Amino acid sequence: MIQLCGCSGCHISLLDLHDKLLEVLPNLEIVYAPIVADPKEIPEGIDVFLVEGGIRNEHDEHLIHEIREKSKxxxxxxxxxxxxxxxxxxxxxTKEELLNTVYTTDSTDNKGEIPSEEIPALEEYVKPISDFVKVDYIIPGCPPTPKMIADAIVALLNGEEPKLPTKIVCDE
Ligand code: SF4
Structure with missing residues (x-):
């Protein structure tokens, strides 16, 4: 799992499975999840990668390519x-309008100074991950329901195709 340009809500939805998580977790080996631990490297040979968030900066773009290379x-x-x-x-x-707004508020330290080295450079626009790599499945929703996430994981564990909604907005 990873959080790119997202709010953590999709991760929280997974945690909202509560005790049902206990049924799913014994069948999983979680090898990379920066939101709960701080692994330095994305390991090779990942079966399933859950990607929360789109691509906002150059670091996100680098990561999504690495994720694709290392995941089935x-x-x-x-x-x-x-x-x-x-x-x-x-x-x-525009990117310039965003930076000039965010770094010029009264609550900003060093008002007016836009950091150039400490943070990854912004892309011109926020984009979906499918603009950069092949995506195998979409679990829709903001956030997806806990049941939908669990059903997809269980189906994949059983070697089955997950039954996912085709609608962009999910009202389940
Ligand atoms: Fe947050 Fe919704 Fe985006 Fe998930 S889809 S990261 S819940 S804003």
């Missing part, structure tokens, strides 16, 4: 990964 199945997990989602509202503005 890549899942766009939630609306942000699949379509850009709420962060995509930033696409109403």
């Amino acid at each position: 199945i890549v899942i766009a997990w939630g609306t942000c990964a699949a379509y850009g989602g709420i962060p995509g509202l930033a696409n109403l503005y």
Whole structure:
């Protein structure tokens, strides 16, 4: 699992499985999940990668290519990964407009100074991960329901095709 340009809500939805997680977890080996631990490297040979969030900066873009190279199945997990989602509202503005707004508020330290080395450079726009790599499945929703996430994981564990909604907005 990874969070790119997202809000963690998709991860929280997974945790919302509560005790049902106990049924799923024994069958999984979680090898990379920066939101719960701080692994330095994405390991090779991942079966399924759940990607939350779209691509906002150069680091996101680097990571999604590495994820694709090292994973058999890549899942766009939630609306942000699949379509850009709420962060995509930033696409109403240019990159320069965003930076000049964010770094000039009264609550900003060193007001007016836009960091250039400490943070990865922004892409021009927020984009879905499918603009960069092949995506095998989309789990839609903002966030996807816990049941939908669990059903998809269980299906993949059983070697079956996950039954996922085809609608962009999920009202399940
Ligand atoms: Fe958050 Fe919704 Fe995006 Fe998931 S899809 S990261 S819940 S904004």
